[in-house]
Amino acid sequence: MIKPIALAALLALSAGADAQTRSGGLAGLLGGALPNVASASAGNAAGLLGYCVKNNVLSGANAATVLGNLTGKPGVATSDGFAAGQAGTLDTGRGAGLSLDALKGQAKTKVCDLVLKRAKAFL
Template sequence: MTTQTLALWASLSLAGSASAQLPSGLLGGMLPNVASTSAGNAAGLLSFCVKNKLLGGQDASSVIGSLTGQPGVTTSKDFAQGQAGVVQTGNGSGLSLANLKGQMKTKLCDMVLQHGKSLAGL
């Protein structure tokens, strides 16, 4: 592993805290700050992550249930984008999980799960 790769993993490890935030500029700004995603986008992303076996277990299902139970979540454009694997950051830009490799996808799904818990009050 290069020094740059190690620094990236260290940043992601720190970013996986309860705030579910990534440092700005990580990977040249490729990865968004997950904490700015809406409840709809988080619910859709979690559904995408479970469907694609990037997340599993009752924890993710519980958060998805709580978020999709909120008014307007399942009918929002952000929810549809999340189900397609696109992280919406609130400023009109998005990042497709298809553009990420291996453990980066899993890490981002874990971070969305933490953010989803916060949004759901869990």
């Protein structure tokens, strides 16, 4: 079950995430809102991808390959966004972050899937 504070944060982040909310059952679990990962920088996406792999939310060669390729780009692995992502924080671009630690099960998996797609867009 998602904690009320996490749910409120997700709802607040839903602006601009219309395409993401149409992506399936998770949107229904969160009242139609998903965090907008489109605001994540290359560094933040790479760090989050590392977090998702390390915590066994994502697995497989695809995620590892994308992570390796993205962290190989200049400045990505040394950015502040990368460090925040490795700690599980999605930089929302609004001065605050969303901790993936606050999400459980299917919600965390879906966000990690969205992060993987975002990371691929930087390659």
